[in-house]
Amino acid sequence: MNTDQSGLAARLAELAESAAPPSTVDVHTAARDGRARVRRRRFAVAATTLAVLVAGASTLAVLRPGAAADSVRPADGAPRSPSPTGTPSKYVGGPGSPAPAAPTSAQTALPFSGSDPLTAEAAFGWLPDFTKSVWYRAEWNGTSLQARGVVGGTPASPVMTLTVYPAGTTPELKDFPTGAHAVRVDAPAVNGREAYWVSSNDANYREGLDLLRWRTPDGRWAQLDSSGLPAADREQVPLRVAAGVTFAHRQVPLPFRLHGVPDTFKVSGVIVQQPVADAPQPWEVDVNYAAGDYNFTTVFVPAGSTATVPAAVIPSRAPLPGLPPVSQEPMACGNAQGVRACVSAQPVGMLGPVGGLTGWLGRFTLLGPDQSAWTTGVLG
Amino acid sequence: MTTDKSRDDEFTEYVASRGGWLRKVAYLLCSDWHRADDLVQESITKLYANWHRAGRVENRDGYARTVLVNTFLAEQRSPWLRRWARGAEIGAEPVWTQSDPDTSLDLRQALAALPPRQRATVVLRYYCDLTIDQTADALGCSSGNVKSQTSRGLDTLRRNLTPRPTERSRA
Numbered sequence: 001m002n003t004d005q006s007g008l009a010a011r012l013a014e015l016a017e018s019a020a021p022p023s024t025v026d027v028h029t030a031a032r033d034g035r036a037r038v039r040r041r042r043f044a045v046a047a048t049t050l051a052v053l054v055a056g057a058s059t060l061a062v063l064r065p066g067a068a069a070d071s072v073r074p075a076d077g078a079p080r081s082p083s084p085t086g087t088p089s090k091y092v093g094g095p096g097s098p099a100p101a102a103p104t105s106a107q108t109a110l111p112f113s114g115s116d117p118l119t120a121e122a123a124f125g126w127l128p129d130f131t132k133s134v135w136y137r138a139e140w141n142g143t144s145l146q147a148r149g150v151v152g153g154t155p156a157s158p159v160m161t162l163t164v165y166p167a168g169t170t171p172e173l174k175d176f177p178t179g180a181h182a183v184r185v186d187a188p189a190v191n192g193r194e195a196y197w198v199s200s201n202d203a204n205y206r207e208g209l210d211l212l213r214w215r216t217p218d219g220r221w222a223q224l225d226s227s228g229l230p231a232a233d234r235e236q237v238p239l240r241v242a243a244g245v246t247f248a249h250r251q252v253p254l255p256f257r258l259h260g261v262p263d264t265f266k267v268s269g270v271i272v273q274q275p276v277a278d279a280p281q282p283w284e285v286d287v288n289y290a291a292g293d294y295n296f297t298t299v300f301v302p303a304g305s306t307a308t309v310p311a312a313v314i315p316s317r318a319p320l321p322g323l324p325p326v327s328q329e330p331m332a333c334g335n336a337q338g339v340r341a342c343v344s345a346q347p348v349g350m351l352g353p354v355g356g357l358t359g360w361l362g363r364f365t366l367l368g369p370d371q372s373a374w375t376t377g378v379l380g
Numbered sequence: 381m382t383t384d385k386s387r388d389d390e391f392t393e394y395v396a397s398r399g400g401w402l403r404k405v406a407y408l409l410c411s412d413w414h415r416a417d418d419l420v421q422e423s424i425t426k427l428y429a430n431w432h433r434a435g436r437v438e439n440r441d442g443y444a445r446t447v448l449v450n451t452f453l454a455e456q457r458s459p460w461l462r463r464w465a466r467g468a469e470i471g472a473e474p475v476w477t478q479s480d481p482d483t484s485l486d487l488r489q490a491l492a493a494l495p496p497r498q499r500a501t502v503v504l505r506y507y508c509d510l511t512i513d514q515t516a517d518a519l520g521c522s523s524g525n526v527k528s529q530t531s532r533g534l535d536t537l538r539r540n541l542t543p544r545p546t547e548r549s550r551a
Contacts, residue, residue, distance in 0.1 A: 008502075008506050008534075008537070009506040009507065009509070011487050012408060012487070012491075012502075012503065012506055012507040013507065015407075015408065015487050015488055015491075016404035016405075016407060016408055016507065017404070018488075020403075020407070020413045021413050021414070023399070023400075023403060023417055023420075024414075024417045024421070025395075025399055025403065025417050025420045025421050025424070026421065027391070027392050027395040027396065027399070027424065028392075029421070029425075030391075030395070030421060030424040030425040030427075030428050031388055031391060031392070031428050033425045033428075034424075034425045034426070034427070034428025034429040034431075035428070035429075037425065037426075037429040
């Protein structure tokens with residue numbers, strides 16, 4: 001190592017020792033979440049072709065690949081095995097398996113038919129007062145709907161994930177990797193129909209589980225997987241939420257129309273955030289596209305709201321002087337009809353077929369912030 | 381078989397002793413303390429879920445560091461997933477203060493300006509003091525790739541950390 005490099009090592013060490021805010025890392029939360037992942041991994045192995053359609057009170061929803069619904073089929077027709085608990089698939093690689101290579105567009109394409117990538121099979125009804133937003137996500141390998149809340153301003157926010165199994169699929173109770181058993185514990189009937197908790201004979205797993213399953217009116221199984229609930233709410237709140245869930249299939253309107261998309265561009269995901277009641281956060285819709293081996297995201301928020309626009313696409317994150325182009329994340333934003341749309345892509349060359357960042361934004365027709373004006377004729 | 385109780389105790393003890401170090405590595409990777417916390421939180425969660433495997437490796441610190449770096453790189457590949465993971469707290473990118481255009485960038489900015497893989501290579505090589513081969517193992521790439529990433533990263537750092545006379549002369 002030459003002098004310069006020795007100096008760099010010293011400067012890095014100095015930088016790492018610079019003043020830092022108090023850490024928010026929580027080892028107990030990590031252990032709890034880690035236990036949950038072990039549990040879900042175990043379940044996921046046993047999951048058969050599972051379609052889970054979820055929906056929310058605000059008429060938005062997402063779908064799982066392989067759904068039995070007539071409008072939902074995996075793009076390649078192959079069965080997939082998403083987690084029945086709707087576990088976000090954000091980190092599919094474990095420590096022993098370095099992060100996987102970015103999937104190709106063929107692997108990431110969101111399966112849907114028609115012109116709307118979002119459909120709903122169920123909807124939240126009653127939600128607890130702490131609920132601040134309902135999130136919906138569709139991805140190639142799984143979907144989730146979550147009611148997110150805040151209790152006492154703590155970072156351990158409650159999250160309740162609603163999923164619905166396709167007709168004919170019975171969720172399994174599989175043992176945990178440590179040898180602990182998953183146990184069915186009868187729950188009070190939900191609207192007069194069979195219900196049970198998934199628990200364990202092991203105290204550690206039992207403590208981390210707030211997982212309720214119940215029969216839908218048409219005989220399918222629904223599931224509500226909760227975490228972060230106040231201790232006093234862990235039983236009654238999921239039961240009440242479950243009782244309020246309704247089941248119906250519908251397409252979900254989005255705030256734009258999109259035209260002229262090359263066949264090589266595939267919708268690979270959708271996230272919708274809907275504020276609940278007086279939540280300060282505005283709505284937000286994110287659409288992720290796969291172009292070859294890359295993905296890029298387009299974000300829609302009400303014009304004038306900057307709180308939720310990701311820093312990656314905020315113009316104020318101006319290029320730093322003197323930086324090489326390769327390290328900057330190209331972005332473009334535009335306002336129309338009271339909606340702000342931003343797109344960022346790295347490398348930006350992936351958008352060449354659509355005229356670059358601005359060319360891509362130009363293919364959207366924005367419909368305004370009034371959700372009654374949104375459309376299910378999104379693509380085409 | 382290790383019981384869950386002893387596993388929890390062992391894990392908690394490990395994080396208590398090594399969490400600060402992981403946080404520093406994370407900070408150098410992402411240039412933001414809040415993001416570093418998120419990165420460490422996610423990494424130790426993975427670590428817990430694979431604790432039996434971590435317990436079998438000779439170098440547990442190296443294993444944890446590899447988890448951290450791979451988690452960081454995975455996030456870089458998928459801002460979509462990163463945003464989902466962070467929930468409503470969307471400001472996932474490094475928050476920079478605009479540097480004085482008439483002076484060189486400070487190290488944090490210059491480091492943050494590197495492409496993620498180059499940044500990870502520089503941090504592993506010069507902060508974690510790993511050899512080329514060890515870095516290649518951690519990143520799952522060839523030694524030649526580490527050499528080229530290191531070279532390019534150092535070149536860019538050197539360029540950005542050097543005051544630019546033309547800009548200074550404008551002042």
